[in-house]
Amino acid sequence: MAKAIIDGTEIEVDKGTSILRAAADAGHEIPHFCYHPALSSPANCRMCLVEVEGMPKLMPSCYTQVSDNMVVHTKSERVIKAQKAVLEFILINHPVDCPICDQAGECKLQDYYIDYDTQDSRLRSQKQNKVKAHAIGPEVVYDGERCILCTRCIRFCEEVTETAELTVVERGDRAEIRTFPGKSLDNDYSVCVTDICPVGALTARDFRFKTRVWLLTSTESVCTGCSQGCNIHLDHFRNEAQRYRPRFNAEVNDYWMCDSGRLSYKELHADRLLAPVINGAEANWYEVCRNTANKLTKAVEAEKNIAFVVSPQASCEDLLIAKRFTDEVLKTDSLYLGGKAAGKADGFLRQADNNPNRRGMEAVFQDRAFKPFSDLIEEIKSQKVDVLYMMGSHVPVDADSRAEFLNALSNVELFILQTPTQGDLSEMSNISLPSCTHAEKSGTFVNFDGIAQVFQQAFAPKDGALADGEILTRIAKRMDVDFGYKNLSEIQDTMFNIPEPPPAEVAEETQTEPSAE
Amino acid sequence: MSAKKTENTVVVRKVVRRKMNFAERTYIPEFAKGLAVTMRQFFKNSQPNVEKRDTFTRMYPEEKTVYPDRYRGHHRLMLRDDGQVRCVACMCCSTVCPANCIHITAAEHDDISIEKYPSVFVIDELRCIMCGLCVDACPCDAIRMDSGEHIQPFGERGEAFLNRDLLMSKGSLSMAVQGGENG
Ligand code: SF4
Ligand code: SF4
Ligand code: SF4
Ligand code: SF4
Ligand code: FES
Numbered sequence: 001m002a003k004a005i006i007d008g009t010e011i012e013v014d015k016g017t018s019i020l021r022a023a024a025d026a027g028h029e030i031p032h033f034c035y036h037p038a039l040s041s042p043a044n045c046r047m048c049l050v051e052v053e054g055m056p057k058l059m060p061s062c063y064t065q066v067s068d069n070m071v072v073h074t075k076s077e078r079v080i081k082a083q084k085a086v087l088e089f090i091l092i093n094h095p096v097d098c099p100i101c102d103q104a105g106e107c108k109l110q111d112y113y114i115d116y117d118t119q120d121s122r123l124r125s126q127k128q129n130k131v132k133a134h135a136i137g138p139e140v141v142y143d144g145e146r147c148i149l150c151t152r153c154i155r156f157c158e159e160v161t162e163t164a165e166l167t168v169v170e171r172g173d174r175a176e177i178r179t180f181p182g183k184s185l186d187n188d189y190s191v192c193v194t195d196i197c198p199v200g201a202l203t204a205r206d207f208r209f210k211t212r213v214w215l216l217t218s219t220e221s222v223c224t225g226c227s228q229g230c231n232i233h234l235d236h237f238r239n240e241a242q243r244y245r246p247r248f249n250a251e252v253n254d255y256w257m258c259d260s261g262r263l264s265y266k267e268l269h270a271d272r273l274l275a276p277v278i279n280g281a282e283a284n285w286y287e288v289c290r291n292t293a294n295k296l297t298k299a300v301e302a303e304k305n306i307a308f309v310v311s312p313q314a315s316c317e318d319l320l321i322a323k324r325f326t327d328e329v330l331k332t333d334s335l336y337l338g339g340k341a342a343g344k345a346d347g348f349l350r351q352a353d354n355n356p357n358r359r360g361m362e363a364v365f366q367d368r369a370f371k372p373f374s375d376l377i378e379e380i381k382s383q384k385v386d387v388l389y390m391m392g393s394h395v396p397v398d399a400d401s402r403a404e405f406l407n408a409l410s411n412v413e414l415f416i417l418q419t420p421t422q423g424d425l426s427e428m429s430n431i432s433l434p435s436c437t438h439a440e441k442s443g444t445f446v447n448f449d450g451i452a453q454v455f456q457q458a459f460a461p462k463d464g465a466l467a468d469g470e471i472l473t474r475i476a477k478r479m480d481v482d483f484g485y486k487n488l489s490e491i492q493d494t495m496f497n498i499p500e501p502p503p504a505e506v507a508e509e510t511q512t513e514p515s516a517e
Numbered sequence: 518m519s520a521k522k523t524e525n526t527v528v529v530r531k532v533v534r535r536k537m538n539f540a541e542r543t544y545i546p547e548f549a550k551g552l553a554v555t556m557r558q559f560f561k562n563s564q565p566n567v568e569k570r571d572t573f574t575r576m577y578p579e580e581k582t583v584y585p586d587r588y589r590g591h592h593r594l595m596l597r598d599d600g601q602v603r604c605v606a607c608m609c610c611s612t613v614c615p616a617n618c619i620h621i622t623a624a625e626h627d628d629i630s631i632e633k634y635p636s637v638f639v640i641d642e643l644r645c646i647m648c649g650l651c652v653d654a655c656p657c658d659a660i661r662m663d664s665g666e667h668i669q670p671f672g673e674r675g676e677a678f679l680n681r682d683l684l685m686s687k688g689s690l691s692m693a694v695q696g697g698e699n700g
Binding site for chain 2: 097098099100104132133208209210211212214215
């Protein structure tokens with residue numbers, strides 16, 4: 001342990017801690033560009049200079065370790081002078097095209113200029129012109145003039161993805177970031193560089209010019225792209241998701257997320273089913289619930305074979321309702337496994353299982369056995385299924401089997417589908433019920449590692465959509481079964497109520513905010 | 518209602534009228550006097566020299582109103598030297614607009630030095646409260662309200678959505694250097 005005094009605050013930190021981190025712990029912010037908590041410290045931007053008593057020169061606090069009895073000043077006159085000088089130096093060739101720049105509003109250079117500089121430009125000569133809107137990779141656009149050469153992006157590609165596509169070319173005021181010859185910034189995590197770039201030099205092609213960041217509302221959510229469940233900020237504007245941004249969680253995704261997961265926000269708005277449909281005709285919820293309940297009541301009384309497809313895409317809360325629905329309303333135990341087909345794991349974040357809540361589903365349904373989806377296809381073909389109730393329109397099989405499934409569906413007397421999206425499946429169903437996406441409701445996903453993660457509702461459901469659990473509750477009520485939940489937290493209290501042994505892996509949401517970013 | 522009746526406190530005031538003489542009582546000379554006033558005003562106010570008239574109303578629209586220099590009138594979008602729109606779709610104006618009546622869709626420009634431009638720029642003039650905040654917010658001197666024209670009445674709701682090309686048709690060049698002096 002080392003004891004130091006930073007701006008008059010005494011603090012004890014582990015040996016090897018940098019002054020910048022120790023200052024953050026002590027509650028003093030030190031401005032920094034090149035330092036990032038998940039990357040190495042090259043100490044090249046000099047924004048973080050601090051005065052250490054006994055040292056002749058100012059020290060870069062991101063790199064200098066705290067030693068015993070160190071006395072540090074982060075706001076002394078010399079430091080302030082150095083900070084102004086560094087910012088003036090960076091701004092010599094910076095275009096300050098903030099009106100065009102997508103980073104404006106979340107730009108470190110803007111923030112630090114306001115906080116530490118605010119002096120007029122003294123430059124009277126022409127600025128260096130560099131490359132603009134250069135496609136450095138398929139998903140990322142580079143602007144050489146805005147780049148402050150902090151090399152965060154280079155270090156990300158070297159240390160995190162280990163693909164090493166980027167480097168600095170040229171020297172001095174002509175220096176720029178480029179890919180090595182023959183390479184392009186096209187790794188599966190490439191858009192993360194736009195998050196860590198402190199300025200608007202690297203921008204995501206998908207988000208480019210779409211909206212302004214100050215118009216966005218950010219909701220804490222979880223990516224549904226795979227079973228890793230990366231923590232995200234769901235940024236939305238006027239009831240529409242605009243982008244996903246990774247949210248720090250040391251146990252799940254650190255500061256990162258994969259590109260395909262990041263772009264999966266588009267699924268939230270594609271081909272939405274907007275109103276309940278009975279045999280091709282739109283209906284309202286009152287009608288459709290009564291109709292569905294009547295049909296299901298008849299089917300249960302006639303002891304028909306009812307198959308229920310459970311989706312590991314649904315939240316634990318919805319799945320608990322689904323479990324009770326199958327037990328108490330449908331009284332069936334032919335449960336089949338829905339959800340998306342498996343993909344490929346990449347050894348970093350991306351998992352092979354493309355469903356965000358398989359562990360949650362197992363935890364909620366406990367010892368209930370699920371039959372694979374292929375069995376369902378066989379059983380429908382041999383006319384063993386009279387009634388099919390499906391959650392979600394994903395099927396975990398390949399295209400051929402899916403076609404087979406669609407063909408066989410004519411053997412089913414009654415096909416009820418609960419889905420957010422329109423498609424061939426909803427067209428073939430007798431009753432389709434529009435359900436919410438995860439952006440439109442709150443809930444819990446349990447990732448592949450057994451970490452339960454809460455996601456919050458970002459905006460109101462699209463038109464007539466309702467949460468899966470709400471739909472099932474309404475139908476059950478019409479069939480005289482009242483689940484008796486008044487709100488989400490009542491469901492949350494009971495959903496993992498497994499008697500023995502206690503679910504050690506289903507921990508509470510574990511999150512800490514980064515102390516310095 | 519209270520049991521006790523209050524006293525009536527109405528004060529009646531008598532108006533003493535001036536006694537009219539005989540000529541006045543016949544009404545005829547007074548009538549002629551009144552007509553004379555009307556006719557004098559009629560000829561004074563229909564003389565060709567507008568300045569000499571006594572009227573406060575104007576023959577709008579044949580006769581144009583002179584507005585003060587800083588009158589906030591019809592919006593216009595300023596132009597670059599080559600006639601393209603100056604606006605870079607930064608959305609500062611639509612953000613500041615208290616009436617929420619500016620709608621902008623940004624797009625990538627083919628010319629790399631322009632980079633970003635508004636492919637759609639619509640002002641809903643019926644919602645606009647003429648506050649001028651959009652003009653203050655613009656970092657590019659791209660939107661102005663100094664056209665000196667006021668908004669004409671609209672026959673249909675849709676006509677109030679002024680699009681980019683219409684706003685540009687009232688535009689002109691700006692003295693400001695695009696991209697700053699050292700750009
Ligand atoms: S990087 Fe920051 S300072 Fe530079 S133009 Fe963009 S917003 Fe402005
Ligand atoms: S592109 Fe961004 S992250 Fe990379 S060196 Fe330039 S400023 Fe830093
Ligand atoms: S004048 Fe005011 S209300 Fe009208 S468009 Fe501009 S900011 Fe909006
Ligand atoms: S503030 Fe000016 S440059 Fe920005 S969008 Fe409005 S008109 Fe265009
Ligand atoms: S030199 Fe310390 S943050 Fe860049």
